[in-house]
Amino acid sequence: MAHEGTNVLSAHNLSAGYGAAQVLHGIDFNVSRGEMLVVIGRNGVGKTTLLETICGLTTLQGGEIKFNGVNIEKLPPYKRNRLGIGWAPQEREVFPSLTVEENLAIVHRGGKWPLEKLYELFPRLKARRTNYARQLSGGEQQMLAIARALASDPALLLLDEPVEGLAPLVVQEMVAAINLMRTESQMTIIMVEQKHEIALAHSDRCIVLDHGAIVHASKSSTLLADHELLDKLIGVAA
């Protein structure tokens, strides 16, 4: 994937957590335009906290976050979204009593993602657009969560375990959609994923977290090929 090299997001010496509890310790990384960065690591190492910190949902204890060159660490979450940070959370958090179309319309800002394009990306949602979100399967809810994040026309998309708990066929669909999203709109993506083999195979770079700190950063293909290192870092041989 070609990148322009401009940093869309950069974090410097980032420390954050929940209240007084510190989860992230001195995190440094950046993501370039059109790049896909995956964050992997064992359970409870701070991967979701990192995404929530970028969104502004945690307590920032130090460091800075720049989005397109602008410091955002003091901005409230809604302003970060308006600047162009979209988030599809792990729990999906679709609005159950709204239909698929209403879930999308609630934040729809047009831009690069008109509803019709979202439906092209996720044809299942088009078929279910008049159904309530609570009637959808887990995979469809995940698609809706991503489509809803895209509806706000983000420049940076944060995906928190998008294929977790999905059937293999749905995982394939989801991966295809993410790849399409990247090729068609040069979307910059930060993805947290437990299924590291899928994450590494479809991303440009990776960082590995342990105890809230980055313990490894490299090209995804490099780590995917180094089974021994992968086993050492996340405890599972690829």
Next chain:
Amino acid sequence: MSVMEPAPAAVSQSGHDYFATLARWKIWEILFWAALAGCYFVPEMDRMLMSRVIIWGLFAMSLDILLGYRGIPSLGHAVFFGTGAYVAGFCGKYGWSEPISALFFAMAVAAALGWLTGKLVQRVAGVGLLMVTLGLNLILFDFVLRSTDLTGGDDGLQGIVIAPVLNMFRFDIYGRTAFWYALVVSFILFIATRILVNSPFGLALIGARENPRRMITLGAPVEGDVSRAFMIAAAIAGAAGALLTQTTQTVAPPTLSFQRSADVLVILIIGGAGRLYGGFIGAIVFILLQDYLSSISPVYWYFWIGLLLVVIVSFFRKGLLPSLDALLQRFIKRKPDAPS
């Protein structure tokens, strides 16, 4: 066609088209308002009673914006109703007898109070919210009751004069002008509210009701929505209060009592929250039953209202309108070849 298959509607091209579809009037809505207007022509119809039903329906609809759409429970909604009622009363008493401009003024004052209340409670939730709204209600009620020189205390405001509507239609004891005035104002405010709840703002209110944290990360400042929702709901409640004062030419402390806040909540629960029409359906049931029951049992009529509430909450948990809607949907789905 399976229920899960797509509806045969046109594919939306944008969010704007979606909201345009939502804004289309349904036939039953037109029938509802036509039936309400038709009540005027029913022989022996108590038009004052019907205007009271309409005003209570409008009042309950205003609470629906807070409770049904934004998920904010309030035990003090009569504050705004009473404010509108007293402002309209002061206008009539001190020479501003033209009703429509006084109605707008009452709405503006109630809206300002609603905005302030929203600012006060925007970081409060759950039981705390109930306590704050209840507290505000008790404060204002006590103030009105004790300020005898200003408000007339227990006796209410005396000497309210309301000029004919548009200088043509005088308020009479038969309630002819009162009926049409209440109906037209309520209908206009209903249309405005309907447009509002079918807009991105309305959907954002529902989103914030369901998951405020998620709405924040989708770019919606939900705390600001609270004060806006309170302001709009208060303005409409204030209009309902002003309508009551102008159509009856009286206003007294019960207008903003806690009992009134409780009654409007009961009306909305009976009718069904989050539907706009729930408030009107609840008002029709509540006010007509109240009228009927108080005529046969002047002392114990509230016993029957309480029983009705228990029955409705037990058997129609979401209120009459949503339960009837669910029954209708089930009936439609049972029919072969019915669209999903």
